[in-house]
Amino acid sequence: MEGAERLHALPSRLLGLAALQADRIVGEALAGTGARKWHYAVLATLVDDGPAGQARLAERSGIYRSDLVGVLAELGAAGHVDRVPDPTDRRRNVVSATAAGVRRLAELDGLVQAAQERLLAPLDRAQRAQLVNLLRALTGAGASPGERG
DSSP, X not given: OOXXXXXXXXXXXXXXXXXXXXXXXXXXXXXXXXXXXXHHHHHHHHHHHOOEEHHHHHHHHTOOHHHXXXXXXXXXXXXXXXXXXXXXXXXXXXXXXXXXXHXXXXXXXXXXXXXXXXXXXXXXXXXXXXXXXXXXXXHTOOOOGGGOO
């Protein structure tokens, strides 16, 4: 890596560059099937955590509420999610993954996993685990599955 050594020593800059590279790799992997990273995030959140109101889904998936509306419209048009009025509050919708959405997530999981392999190719298994743990600590994303009680 050429350039100013001070830049190459800044964790914030290195994280930013790594994030750009990760977004590019994952984006390319998903684009071939007409999907985007937010499609994956919504489907994974719904399948893993269950149906949710749009505000809660935005919070759980990390997608801005204003962006979520368009993502849900795309996923709904493809038959991957259902939006139905909340029986306890008809003013809000509850979003859930459909059977087609669960199948789509399984397809996207393979693509995302391959993208992770490409992104992390320079690291061995122990380094990958360490990186994930460090990133979780920095982002507050919580304990790894093996560390949960």
